[in-house]
Amino acid sequence: MKKLMREIWHNFVETGKPVPEGSSLPSWPPVEADTSPYMSLGRTVELYRSALTEDRTRFWENIYQKYSLEPISPPKSYSRAHTDL
Numbered sequence: 001m002k003k004l005m006r007e008i009w010h011n012f013v014e015t016g017k018p019v020p021e022g023s024s025l026p027s028w029p030p031v032e033a034d035t036s037p038y039m040s041l042g043r044t045v046e047l048y049r050s051a052l053t054e055d056r057t058r059f060w061e062n063i064y065q066k067y068s069l070e071p072i073s074p075p076k077s078y079s080r081a082h083t084d085l
Contacts, residue, residue: 004041 008025012018018039019028026047029037040046 001041004045008039 008018011020011023017028019025021027025045026039028039028047031037035049037047037049040048
């Protein structure tokens with residue numbers, strides 16, 4: 001497993017692709033707007049193509065809409081109260 005992880009990271013740093021062409025590993029395409037492929041590294045190496053689920057996206061959008069606030073500008077002048085402490 002360590003050797004495999006090293007190889008994948010090395011390939012990614014060198015070529016920008018975790019699995020270069022001609023490798024014995026499954027081709028690992030980049031993330032796109034509608035899919036997020038990921039690789040399962042275990043006794044076997046398998047590539048899964050996960051669709052970005054609409055319900056998950058909707059959940060986070062609702063959280064954002066419910067709790068986001070407009071930013072408040074800082075005051076134009078700031079005076080610090082003087083104390084003898």
